[in-house]
Amino acid sequence: MSTATLSIHRVGAVGDMLTRHINQVVAVREYCAPPPEWDQLDGRLHAFRAPTASSPLRDRLIDAILHGGADEAAQIAELRALAEAEAQPPNQVLMTVVTGAVGVALFDLYDPVADNVYACVAKAFNDTAAKFTAAAAKVDVELGSEEVVGQPGPARTAWINAVALAGALDGHLVALAAAAELAGQPVDSDELLIPLVIANLEGLHRRRLWEAFLSAHPPASGKPWVSRRELAREPSAPRCGRWAALIAVGAQLAAADLSLGELAPYGRPGPLDRRERRVAGQVGNTVWHFDPCDPDYVEQLAAAGFSPREGVGYATAAS
Secondary structure (H helix, E strand, O other): OOHHHHHHOOHHHHHHHHHHHHHHHHHHOOOOOOOHHHHHHHHHHHHHHOOOOOOHHHHHHHHHHHHOOOOHHHHHHHHHHHHHHHHOOOOHHHHHHHHHHHHHHHHHHHHHHHHHHHHHHHHHHHHHHHHHHHHHHHOOOOOOHHHHOOOOHHHHHHHHHHHHHHHHHHHHHHHHHHHHHHOOOOOOOHHHHHHHHEOOOOOOOHHHHHHHHHOOOOOOOOOOOOOHHHHHOOOOOOOOOOHHHHHHOOOOEOOOOHHHOOOOOOOOOOOOEEEEEEOOOOOOEEEEEEOOOOOOHHHHHHHHOOOOOOOOOOOOOOO
């Protein structure tokens, strides 16, 4: 986020944006350390914002009263005023103004290194994705342990390594999203996470891809959609999270090149196109479900004697 963007937001939002910025820097620190000046300023801001149980000015006032000294009356009066101010609860206006000014400086200090940090995190993601893809090419990484026993040695090794690689991809994904935001590309939804890590979206089946991203397997019940709540009720989690499922639907795992421009959100699939009519010789209507995400959606409709619908929610696979 640019400093200009920070400065035009309402005052109450500055602290939230700064906290988000600091958390993002923390998320990518192990890949690439921030500038020393950023660390130093962050440390001073933390010291300023942190509550303290001590009262150094009060203690100095007590010492001045007990022991006196040169110009003691003026010194005691000054220390009393400072100690009374110290005893007051934090001034929220002061906190906001100081935090806003320091926040602008922190953004300014980080901006010059943000692109390089993203490149470091992207390399880590891509290296791990390549290893995971190679492992998934040797064996079905979602096989049960009893099924992999009879596999050749290289396949068993790939199966064992796949879990650790998938876990590393999960960690890299969090850092990659943080690094992208630090570099100026917001990633605040699944619609933006998908193009951040999948290089070949064009031509993939939108519904199958979303099913893979949100769950590791296509829904066994035949339902067109699996929600996060339903996924949480699954009796057993997949070994490799979403990553094997994404590869299974043809996704190429690779961090986006942000120099090519802003990421375009990858929209969720619309509802299935439900049609019904009575067929001669039957009681009641026959129901069809067509998927607008299928590349031959229009042809399927025509073969069944229907025309494409008009209106929102029934975009074709190419849209």
